[in-house]
């Protein structure tokens with residue numbers, strides 16, 4: 001057992017290893033995040049932010065290195081166990097919102113809770129509460145296509161927090177929005193994060209947004225430097 005919500009150690013990841021199109025993305029990445037701590041992950045496009053977050057969030061596996069969440073080493077867990085841990089412990093906000101198009105905003109937040117064993121009534125109440133916190137309760141019955149980009153991202157935030165994760169990983173959560181909308185949506189996210197007190201790693205190109213987090217790390221040439 002340790003005191004970190006997330007601890008990744010010496011991660012390496014190479015795509016197309018040994019082929020002419022080999023891409024060495026992570027070359028020994030280590031990062032520890034304490035409960036309640038919000039870390040900004042900054043790096044240029046293509047540096048490996050999504051790769052790192054997907055590995056930390058158990059959506060992908062590293063070539064070598066370890067991922068420890070809440071003191072449990074995830075390296076040798078079965079796929080079934082990893083999925084169960086991910087569902088209950090990790091909230092993920094994708095670079096593109098990934099909402100289910102055929103379901104309403106509310107249903108997109110309810111469904112992951114049902115998959116995690118929550119009753120329909122409780123899931124519904126929590127979804128409405130979260131939508132209210134990000135200011136779009138009145139959009140609950142809209143499908144994603146009938147929401148603005150900023151509203152879609154707010155729904156994605158709510159979905160990521162639906163199962164009360166201990167860890168939030170956000171991959172450029174406001175990267176596809178215009179600057180004004182980005183600021184507002186980012187405020188909504190930070191309010192949610194501070195409100196729940198969870199640990200978070202938030203990737204962004206935006207240095208001003210990164211400066212509002214507790215600390216920042218930069219991914220350069222496959223390793224992380226503290227800034």
Ligand SMILES: Nc1ncnc2c1ncn2[C@@H]1O[C@H](COP(=O)(O)OP(=O)(O)OP(=O)(O)O)[C@@H](O)[C@H]1O
Nearest residue numbers: 015016023025043044045046047048049050051052
């Ligand atoms: N499945 C894959 N197969 C081969 N190469 C990949 C794959 N996924 C990513 N890459 C390459 O790995 C590098 C890192 O990609 P990644 O998506 O992690 O970067 P990023 O920092 O998230 O970029 P962006 O800011 O544009 O989202 C890029 O050069 C990319 O082309």
Ligand SMILES: [Mg+2]
Nearest residue numbers: 049050095171
């Ligand atoms: Mg990316």
